[in-house]
Amino acid sequence: MTIREYMKDNIVYLDGGLGTLLQAAGLKPGERPERWNITHKDEVVKIHCDYFDAGSNVVCANTFGANVLNFDEKELEEIIKNAIKNVRTAMKKSKSAQPKFVALDVSTIGRLLKPYGDFDFEDAISVFAKSVKLGEKYGADLIMIETMTDCYETKAAVIAAKENCDLPIFVSNAYGDDGKMMTGATPEVMISMLEGLGVDAIGVNCSLGPKALMPVVEKYLKCSSLPVLFKPNAGLPRVENGKTVFDVKAKSFATEVSRAVKKGVRLAGGCCGTTPEYICELVKKTNGILPKEIKQKNITWVSSYSHAVEFKNQPVLIGERINPTGKKRFKQALKENDIKYILNEGINQQEQGVHILDVNVGLPEIDEPTMLETCICELQTVTDLPLQIDTSDTTAMEKALRRYNGKAMVNSVNGKEESMRSVFPLVKKYGGVVVALTLDENGIPDTVQGRVEIAKKILAAAKEYGIDKKDIIFDTLAMTVSASDSAAMTTLGALKYIRNNLRCHTVLGVSNISFGLPNRDAVTSTFFALALENGLSGAIMNPYSYDMMKTYFAYRALRELDSSCLEYIDFASKIEVNSATVKVEKNNQNTYASDLQKAIIKGLKTEAAEITEKLLGEVDSLDIVNNEIIPALNIVGEGFEKKTVFLPQLLMSAESAGCAFEIIKSQMPGGENSDAKKCKFVIATVKGDIHDIGKNIVKLILENYGFDVIDLGKDVEPKTIADTIKKCGAPLLGLSALMTTTVPAMEETIKLVHKEIPDCKIVVGGAVLNKEYAEQIGADHYAADAMETVRYAEKITELV
Amino acid sequence: MNILLQKNYTEIPINKAEILRYAGCKNDCELPLVDECLSEVKDKLFYKICYRFFDVKFTENEIDLGFAKTNSESLRRNLDGCEKIILFSATIGIEIDRLIKKYNKISPSRALVFQAIGAERVESLCNSFNEEMSEEFLLKPRFSPGYGDLSLDIQKDIFNVLECPKNIGVTLNDSLLMSPSKSVTAIIGIQGRK
Known part of the structure; x- marks a missing residue:
């Protein structure tokens, strides 16, 4: 029987701590435990055997740090070969009768990945790949990726396992007492990402005792559609009379973990400080508990490295501004490889309150795959918002999906055979929530029924690729209402049907509706309100539009989505506060030569930009630079040299001047600038x-x-x-x-x-x-x- | 037996004068930016320490620290009269690096201030840990790899025995630098019990 078959109908018992037992057997601090697979076989086999005797179904080979960063390739092969063999020997020796399996244990390579560390994501995949290949070669039954403290490294390990073997993959992460992983990911992030990547079981191990980890496990049980595993520590270690003791004893450990099993945990064991005694007690305590059925949770989630955004009742705002279409300044930034400009678009939209950022950098004259990958990586260093990878180039899409840290949103697939054939395999491999446009080889149907039929076709095809409908979000395509009277109602009709009858989530690029009309924001924001009422889950929209944001906050207040209208009130009040501050500041301007100089000297970025914008209507841009900006900078620069101004202040002034320059640059005809001089x-x-x-x-x-x-x-x-x-x-x-x-x-x-x-x-x-x-x-x-x-x-x- | 211990602190008092000093300002310099940055970073940091006690032995040309041997003269002077040491690693987590990285791209002034805040936070964390340990022991000033003639190479041994990646999420790169960057490893000599 394989482990996949066995776990379907049974509670799977895992093993307990290994490191603490090896230390008790004489392993020195700092000595590599993996070498003991060769030098101290008997000791290692005995521990494995004790776990099997205690009732474990799965025992992890002693390969926690077995990777090419810690051992050369030859030694690594010997270690993994012997490690797995030691578990097999223990299996034969053990007298107990339960089905037994050996897992290749895989854990952190001990290097933080770029951008915060210096280790490349692809290099991490290669490191894991080598261990995984050896694990399969020497007969492991499954890959156990455990005690992972970083979301991105976990993704690298899973990709390596998927690409290099056909074994079942179990993934377990370590959480702190704040309920987050070391680099900030919440359980929702891991559940969504790992379900997307398509592993066999997910869960939680190490770091804390069973009681302290219970809230995290409960989140897994509530949200995951996969079997959940649980391997807590025996509490925390402390020194008592010169001896190491863990504060949770075997019996109370078993009681706590059996509670989790009753709640639905399907694979249970222990981590640091637990021993065969703990597993033995656990097996006894859970005797007779039937494995709880695993229900499909149907949660539509996209995530970044820090949090997940759920498509549910609350409307999701997807900022559309990272897109060159119709934006001269943005095109110029792309051509000049001006990443900073693009990053600022991301940050500014986040400040406006969007939940997801759409990223589209398609321009005929640039290398889109490279640019998209760069932008995705760079954006993830300045914003923790989940991203929507928006491209029609599947090479670019794959590169970005692979590199993305979290579970991305993908825009888009459509009803054309060709599109589904190229996009669905990528979503299946890397995970993601994909926007599906209701169009196909015959174009965009102008009836509700036509669009719904395409949606059904897409759902059926996705199913064949093994993609769940929770990971498909339909876009019923907002068309220009000025070109066709029925445009809006057709879109809304299809939207309503898909949300209510197909039970799928929906998005719309709402701005299209008003194309060609005067005062577009009025039309777009009203359409947005109508769409929300007809079941729109999320809008790809312009968050700088005051009308759109008004509609968003007002709709939520009216629709019982904003308790006591608190967020609406907060939104409305901020606008008043801002205008008030401007008034106050204006009162004491006489000590400075001009408003712009003051803004620069004081380091007020927004003011510097606003004043420059106003001045541009009246004064020549070169005069602004020579008569305002440069003199202000000189005052600050001289102050710095005289030590009356300090470095942070010098920088704030420089940044404000930078904002003024940026305004001037954006207003120059045809992207020309004076850089050449x-x-x-x-x-x-x-x-x-x-x-x-x-x-x-x-x-x-x-x-x-x-x-x-x-x-x-x-x-x-x-x-x-x-x-x-x-x-x-x-x-x-x-x-x-x-x-x-x-x-x-x-x-x-x-x-x-x-x-x-x-x-x-x-x-x-x-x-x-x-x-x-x-x-x-x-x-x-x-x-x-x-x-x-x-x-x-x-x-x-x-x-x- | 020396076992690996851990400590988490929920709050460490802020020393604003130190932040200003790290940012290159005079003590009396008024900088609202520091307060803005402090409020932005609030709730984003954690304060973690893992540590272990070791016996230390001196021979003519070597110090045996219990986890590694070194011939550093400056460390020998620092540990003079000690029989035991505390080896620890401290970190305030990765969020500060995220902020520094973010603002390094869009606002160097903020990057500078976050850099200063990070330096102050991790130093203050070490101070708090020191103070706590000194309630029980008579301690020497803490000594980090890179001080005097103590080579950074010893970082590898420290990481081996403290298992920093697993325990507090601190990693070591090829140049022997730590990520998260606002992390410290150090040795504290114990002269005796109080």
């Missing part, structure tokens, strides 16, 4: 160094002073730096290093650049450097801070 300045953090705050500060200030800064980022190869300077002809290079260990890399870079481009002047800075040190390694200048860099650069450019 500026002096180029290449900047980088040297190879091996991952600190870039200092470098970014210098970059910002240089840009303020009119330099065209080419930022190569951090951890940059000397050759890349030299090649860039050759290509763009910059007369200046700035290098930053924060660690003593990377100063040699800086020296190497300086040598190479001086050799290949003798005219280029190199200025260096960073915590580990000083004037003497800079001279020693051959730099042309040492700058203690950003302003000094500016002054040096000004001096050099005067000479050039």
Whole structure:
């Protein structure tokens, strides 16, 4: 019998702690327990055998840290081979009769993935893949991915397991007493992501005792449609009379865990501090409890790395602004690879209150797969909102879905055979909630029935691919009402039918409805209200539209979705507060030369942008720069040099000036700008160094002073730096290093650049450097801070 | 027997003067931005420590720390007169890195302030832990890898015995730096009981 068959009708008993028992058998602190599979076979086999005798069905091989980061490939193969063999030997030795299985134990590789660590997601997949392949080769019955504390690393492990073996996959995560994982994910995030990835069982282990973990397990039981596993610690360890004791004893452990089994846990065992005695008690205590049936929960969830958004009664807002269609400035940003602009669109929409961000970067002249992947990864460093991957390019879609941290929303599939054939396999492999458009080879039906038929066809096809209907959200396509009188009503009719009769969720790109009409927001927001009343679950919309947000908050208040109208009141009150603050600020403006100068000196970004916008109607843009922005920056810069202004204030002013510049740039005809006239300045953090705050500060200030800064980022190869300077002809290079260990890399870079481009002047800075040190390694200048860099650069450019 | 212990703190008092100092400001500098950032980071941090006691032995050219051996002279001076040490790792979690990363892209001034807050938070966490331990023991000042001539290489041994990734979510990269970045590892010499 396979484990998949056995778990259908039985409660599966897992094993308990291994590390604590190995230590009791003589494993030294810091010694790798996996080597004991070869050097101390008898001890390892005995522990496994004791677990089987106690009643465990599944025993994990001693392979917790068996991966290529801890062992070379040859040793790794020996370890995994012996580890599995040891469990098999124990199985034969054990006298008890229950069905027995061996799991390859897989856990964290001990490296935090990018962007917060330095380890690449794909590299993590490769590390896991090697262990998984060996596990299958040497006869494991299943893969147990456990004690995972990071959502992204868990995804890497699951993808590796899915791609490299056909074994059942169990996934268990470790939660803290705040109910979250170490890197912030909630149970909802893990449940939605892992169900999407299609594993066999999910659950919770380690970190806390059974009682403390119960709320997390209950969430799993409430929300998961998969079998739930539970492997808590025997409480927390403490020292008592010089001995380690765990505060939950075997009997009370068994009582607590059996409660969880009654509630529906299907696979139970223990983690740190538990012993065969604990499993024995657990088996006794749960004797006679029938496995609880697992119900389909039908929860439609998309998630980020931190939280999940559920499609239910509350309308979901999906911000539509990350999309180049009809936006000149956005297209320009895409062509110039101006990621910062795109990131700001994300952050601003989040501040407006959207729940999900749509990400569309399709433009004929750019490499969409690369751009989409970059944007998805970068956006996930500035926002914790779930993302909707919006593309018709399936290569781009796959890349983005694979890299995405969480369970993404995908836009879109439609009723065409071709579309379903290419999109559904991706959703099946990586998980996701997919938007399905009710159109097919014959176009968009102009009847309600026509659109509903397509929806049914899509649902049937999805089922064949193994995709649940909870992961399909229908878009019945809002068409321009000015082109056809019945456009809105057809869309709404199909929407209502799908929500009420097919019991699926729905979205609409609501703005289309008003195309070509004057005062579009009035039409769009009224249509939005009608759609909500007809069963719209979520809207792809413009959150900067005041009318839309008014409708959203008002609808919720009227529809019993906003208790005591609190959120509506909050929304309405914020607007008043904002106008009040502007009034107060206006009163004491006389100490500054102008409003804009004041905004910049005080570091008020929004004000700087607003005033610039107003001024642009009256004054020439170059005059704004020369008569307002530059003098303000000079006042702040001089203050910094005199130490009356400090670094954070200098930066706030620089950012405000940046906002003013951005407004000026956005109003320039046809995306032209004066960059070509500026002096180029290449900047980088040297190879091996991952600190870039200092470098970014210098970059910002240089840009303020009119330099065209080419930022190569951090951890940059000397050759890349030299090649860039050759290509763009910059007369200046700035290098930053924060660690003593990377100063040699800086020296190497300086040598190479001086050799290949003798005219280029190199200025260096960073915590580990000083004037003497800079001279020693051959730099042309040492700058203690950003302003000094500016002054040096000004001096050099005067000479050039 | 030396076993791995853990501590979680729910709150650590804030030292604003330190934050300002880390941000490059004078003590009396008024910076509303610091308060804004503090309120943004509120509830996003956790304070975790894992630690272990070891016996320390000195030979002529080596110190045996119980989990690793080193010939660091500065550590030898620091541990003079000690028979035991506390080895610990402390972290305030990854959320501060998320904020620093986010604002590094869109607002360097905020990134700088969050950087300063993170530095102050993890140092204050270590101080709280120190104070708690010093209720029971007479302690030497804490000593971290990278201080004096104690090489960063010892980080590998520390991570091996404290199992930081599993216990408090701290990882070590190839350059021996820790993520989350606002994490500390250190050795505290114990001179005796109080």
